Amino acid sequence: MSDATKYISHLELGERDETFLDSNELIINMGPQHPATHGVLRVILKLDGEKVLGTECVIGYLHRGVEKIAENRTYAMFNPYVDRMDYVAAVSNGLGYCEAVEKLLNVEAPPRAKYIRVILAELNRIASHQLWLGTHALDIGAMTPLFYTFRDREEILKIFEKYCGARLTTHAFRIGGCQYETYEGFERDVIKFVDFVTPKIDEYEELLTTNRIWVERTKDVGLISGKDCIALGVTGPVLRASGVKWDIRKAQPYAVYSEMDFEIPVGQNGDTYDRYLVRMAEMRQSLRIIRQAVGKIPEGPIMAKVPKVLKPPVGEIYHSIEAPKGELGYFIVSDGSTQPYRVRVRPPSFVNLQALDLMVRGALVADVIAVIGTLDIVLGEVDR
Amino acid sequence: MVAKLKGQYGSGLEALSYLGQNYLVADRSLIPEILQILRDEEQFDYCVDVTAVHYPERPKQFEVFWILYSFERNERIRVKTGISDGESLPSSVGLWPTANWLEREVFDMFGIKFDGHPDLKRILLPDGWKGYPLRKDYGIIQQDNEWVQINLGIESGQ
Amino acid sequence: MLDYITSYLHSDLTPGQAGNMLWATVYILIVFAGISLAVVAMNWLERKALAHMQVRLGPMRVGPHGLLQPIADAVKLLIKEDIIPSEADKLVFWIAPLMVVTAAFTTYIVVPFGPTHAITDMNIGILFMLGVSSLGVLGIVMAGWASNSHYPLIGGLRSSAQMVSYEVAMGLAVVSAVLMTSMNATGIGTLSMIGIVNAQKDQGIWFAFKYFPLGFIALAVFGVAMVAETNRAPFDLPEAESELTAGFHTEYSGLRWSLFMLGEYAAMIAVSSVAVTLWLGGWLRPFPNWLSGQPWDLIFSLFPAATFLVLAAIAALGVLRMPKHAYFRVQTIGLAGFAGVLGLIGLVLLIPPVRDRVEDIYWFVIKVAAFMYLYIWYRATFPRYRFDQLMKVGWKVLLPVALGALIATAVVGVL
Numbered sequence: 027m028s029d030a031t032k033y034i035s036h037l038e039l040g041e042r043d044e045t046f047l048d049s050n051e052l053i054i055n056m057g058p059q060h061p062a063t064h065g066v067l068r069v070i071l072k073l074d075g076e077k078v079l080g081t082e083c084v085i086g087y088l089h090r091g092v093e094k095i096a097e098n099r100t101y102a103m104f105n106p107y108v109d110r111m112d113y114v115a116a117v118s119n120g121l122g123y124c125e126a127v128e129k130l131l132n133v134e135a136p137p138r139a140k141y142i143r144v145i146l147a148e149l150n151r152i153a154s155h156q157l158w159l160g161t162h163a164l165d166i167g168a169m170t171p172l173f174y175t176f177r178d179r180e181e182i183l184k185i186f187e188k189y190c191g192a193r194l195t196t197h198a199f200r201i202g203g204c205q206y207e208t209y210e211g212f213e214r215d216v217i218k219f220v221d222f223v224t225p226k227i228d229e230y231e232e233l234l235t236t237n238r239i240w241v242e243r244t245k246d247v248g249l250i251s252g253k254d255c256i257a258l259g260v261t262g263p264v265l266r267a268s269g270v271k272w273d274i275r276k277a278q279p280y281a282v283y284s285e286m287d288f289e290i291p292v293g294q295n296g297d298t299y300d301r302y303l304v305r306m307a308e309m310r311q312s313l314r315i316i317r318q319a320v321g322k323i324p325e326g327p328i329m330a331k332v333p334k335v336l337k338p339p340v341g342e343i344y345h346s347i348e349a350p351k352g353e354l355g356y357f358i359v360s361d362g363s364t365q366p367y368r369v370r371v372r373p374p375s376f377v378n379l380q381a382l383d384l385m386v387r388g389a390l391v392a393d394v395i396a397v398i399g400t401l402d403i404v405l406g407e408v409d410r
Numbered sequence: 411m412v413a414k415l416k417g418q419y420g421s422g423l424e425a426l427s428y429l430g431q432n433y434l435v436a437d438r439s440l441i442p443e444i445l446q447i448l449r450d451e452e453q454f455d456y457c458v459d460v461t462a463v464h465y466p467e468r469p470k471q472f473e474v475f476w477i478l479y480s481f482e483r484n485e486r487i488r489v490k491t492g493i494s495d496g497e498s499l500p501s502s503v504g505l506w507p508t509a510n511w512l513e514r515e516v517f518d519m520f521g522i523k524f525d526g527h528p529d530l531k532r533i534l535l536p537d538g539w540k541g542y543p544l545r546k547d548y549g550i551i552q553q554d555n556e557w558v559q560i561n562l563g564i565e566s567g568q
Numbered sequence: 569m570l571d572y573i574t575s576y577l578h579s580d581l582t583p584g585q586a587g588n589m590l591w592a593t594v595y596i597l598i599v600f601a602g603i604s605l606a607v608v609a610m611n612w613l614e615r616k617a618l619a620h621m622q623v624r625l626g627p628m629r630v631g632p633h634g635l636l637q638p639i640a641d642a643v644k645l646l647i648k649e650d651i652i653p654s655e656a657d658k659l660v661f662w663i664a665p666l667m668v669v670t671a672a673f674t675t676y677i678v679v680p681f682g683p684t685h686a687i688t689d690m691n692i693g694i695l696f697m698l699g700v701s702s703l704g705v706l707g708i709v710m711a712g713w714a715s716n717s718h719y720p721l722i723g724g725l726r727s728s729a730q731m732v733s734y735e736v737a738m739g740l741a742v743v744s745a746v747l748m749t750s751m752n753a754t755g756i757g758t759l760s761m762i763g764i765v766n767a768q769k770d771q772g773i774w775f776a777f778k779y780f781p782l783g784f785i786a787l788a789v790f791g792v793a794m795v796a797e798t799n800r801a802p803f804d805l806p807e808a809e810s811e812l813t814a815g816f817h818t819e820y821s822g823l824r825w826s827l828f829m830l831g832e833y834a835a836m837i838a839v840s841s842v843a844v845t846l847w848l849g850g851w852l853r854p855f856p857n858w859l860s861g862q863p864w865d866l867i868f869s870l871f872p873a874a875t876f877l878v879l880a881a882i883a884a885l886g887v888l889r890m891p892k893h894a895y896f897r898v899q900t901i902g903l904a905g906f907a908g909v910l911g912l913i914g915l916v917l918l919i920p921p922v923r924d925r926v927e928d929i930y931w932f933v934i935k936v937a938a939f940m941y942l943y944i945w946y947r948a949t950f951p952r953y954r955f956d957q958l959m960k961v962g963w964k965v966l967l968p969v970a971l972g973a974l975i976a977t978a979v980v981g982v983l
Contacts, residue, residue, distance in 0.1 A: 380511050
């Protein structure tokens with residue numbers, strides 16, 4: 027137990043440092059409305075001058091009761107709700123849910139649907155990382171990458187719009203496969219996009235990776251070791267940047283990732299700079315996957331034979347995927363009726379946000395904002 | 411592994427598998443030890459999730475789940491236990507610090523208390539909310555009108 | 569009376585030196601108007617250039633291509649409600665922006681736009697400039713204090729600490745340039761701004777290239793320190809919105825805030841003028857030795873006219889590319905008129921007597937404009953320094969480099 031107390035914020039424990047002049051400590055509130063906190067997040071900081079002694083996150087401003095809603099909707103009706111959690115990368119949420127329910131029904135989506143799913147999921151990963159890069163750079167002060175990444179993200183959103191009609195909350199997949207056949211020119215568009223964006227990623231790197239101000243702002247900021255990451259349950263690029271080479275796409279492959287050839291970028295130090303490099307490398311690996319997948323899409327049906335009224339047998343299942351933010355898991359309990367008995371969403375951002383306290387202890391106030399940005403949290407997912 | 415555990419605990423533990431996913435059903439009394447053994451000896455060092463389900467018709471109304479993963483073995487396992495209303499469980503924050511917020515959410519949504527948790531208070535709902543929303547007897551459009559009236563100054567959110 | 573007015577015109581001294589109060593006042597008014605116009609233009613240029621670097625267009629609606637946007641901003645700020653926090657110290661709250669603006673504008677007394685085109689030429693010109701611009705720090709501290717809220721106070725203190733630290737490096741770089749003025753036959757240097765440029769003319773080399781790379785290092789140190797001095801990116805932590813403390817001007821709105829912005833831009837132009845005067849040869853045209861002689865003199869004297877004619881051509885191109893829709897008719901006419909005015913000025917600048925008069929001022933202004941563009945470029949490219957890193961750069965990097973350059977210059981100069 028004594029080993030674990032280091033993970034708990036001093037504020038939560040009610041401990042106070044025995045400083046000689048207690049008046050040095052200042053409690054500052056980074057309120058729910060704040061340009062840098064990626065949504066409605068309230069962080070209470072306990073400062074000693076400029077140094078952070080402890081933090082406490084107050085969340086729940088965006089709690090919409092998604093899990094309760096799930097108990098009152100049928101399986102197919104709940105599908106659109108899932109996109110609204112991590113609204114930045116909506117396709118991944120849908121992928122996780124559909125695959126979880128398909129497992130419960132013991133059906134498998136046909137290969138063509140799986141390839142389409144992989145292509146859209148990887149495009150979605152690139153879009154999410156681009157948005158992350160723009161906002162993270164903006165928090166640190168570099169205004170320009172925001173505009174570049176959003177301009178390039180538009181191309182992905184155009185592809186989504188042509189495919190399923192929506193840019194943000196796509197509802198792209200259905201239980202059993204995909205509803206929409208790929209449109210005429212889908213492969214051509216995707217290849218054109220991949221060729222378009224590869225030099226653009228180099229452009230982002232050129233602006234930031236060797237920029238000494240960027241390096242100084244991000245190196246050794248928000249350090250977290252691999253062991254701490256595992257203990258705190260942090261997953262995704264944060265875990266990989268701390269040296270743990272683990273990706274659900276390789277460890278427990280889903281869709282057709284087992285047939286794709288890609289690498290998992292790993293960092294060494296677990297600081298913000300490494301997380302930045304890992305995400306940039308992930309973007310490149312996603313492009314690699316997309317190229318392979320587009321070349322290999324098989325012909326065939328896009329929807330498996332699922333009954334019109336979905337009534338999975340009684341049982342429970344847990345299925346997780348590698349969302350851009352980490353391990354996104356769905357724990358579904360079925361009681362044999364058309365509505366799920368319990369849907370539990372294991373949000374990566376919720377668990378990653380716990381690590382904030384450990385990462386900013388002893389850092390300066392300006393680093394708190396950099397670390398919140400580097401954790402890549404989306405409040406829709408944290409609060410559900 | 412399963413055989414060894416069953417050998418040790420006999421009837422308090424059951425190992426089942428559904429659709430390829432293994433899970434253990436454990437008695438409430440065995441919980442801290444089982445989790446400890448799973449973490450220390452069987453190397454389930456990553457706690458993926460702590461969650462609960464409410465079955466109002468059963469005598470043991472709540473089923474609390476721990477979903478664990480082992481990096482070494484690349485395996486996931488679920489441990490579930492049944493408790494009745496009002497019972498509390500020992501907190502697993504000492505084993506996996508990630509359980510901190512996860513248990514707070516279970517408390518927030520179901521009202522299940524965890525002994526030994528450093529800071530068990532509501533996380534997603536405002537402090538002072540009455541009621542535990544994910545229980546089956548909490549209606550879908552129900553809300554804590556008192557809190558809404560006091561804090562938001564409106565009669566009702568609906 | 570008429571003598572008083574015309575006698576000055578035949579002297580080749582600045583009005584201050586000639587003791588002519590009337591012409592001094594006229595010059596002050598001209599400089600004041602010129603700087604205000606420059607600040608307005610800088611506002612527009614910053615928004616447009618920053619936008620284009622960020623793959624967007626910037627203001628396009630208010631005038632043709634947003635040319636009237638600064639005027640719209642000024643009008644908006646002037647008619648805003650004047651809010652003073654209830655517990656604020658009213659007198660200090662009122663004085664603080666005036667302090668900043670006064671400090672920024674007073675430095676223009678010694679800025680030389682030409683060999684006799686300055687309001688006055690004190691023989692301690694550069695010292696005066698450095699001293700008066702330091703008074704701006706006082707204004708910022710007063711602003712932070714008077715707001716009676718701890719975020720502006722912290723922001724104001726941080727800002728003043730930053731400015732004071734970088735002034736040291738600035739001062740050392742300036743000393744290195746002044747030292748170079750003394751490397752002439754008599755061994756006597758000068759602190760007067762016009763004297764420094766004349767020294768560059770006499771020694772036949774701009775100080776940025778003298779004893780290369782020493783002069784250049786001093787210019788680079790000054791270039792970085794001047795950005796930090798004026799609280800601009802990448803050293804703008806005290807006034808950044810995404811940090812906790814929103815800076816010393818949080819509680820100011822409307823006219824008072826616009827005074828702060830006016831002071832900031834004027835200070836930017838002032839320190840750029842210092843850099844141009846000390847290292848880049850002030851009003852001297854480029855390549856006076858290498859490309860000397862009659863034809864080159866003529867070509868370089870055509871530059872002012874050429875600049876305006878090129879700008880007029882760009883504006884005319886903009887007119888041609890305007891959408892042909894009824895909504896845009898006024899804008900098209902406006903832009904065409906603007907292009908016409910620019911072209912007219914360009915043509916006027918072709919006339920020989922005007923050419924000679926304007927040449928010095930033109931080269932000075934062009935060099936300062938290049939520095940202004942650099943400011944905007946920095947803002948678009950670099951992230952922000954964290955405050956402790958900012959102080960580290962000021963004290964641990966710039967100061968030793970400036971000191972080293974100074975010592976090296978002195979040593980090389982003696983040899």
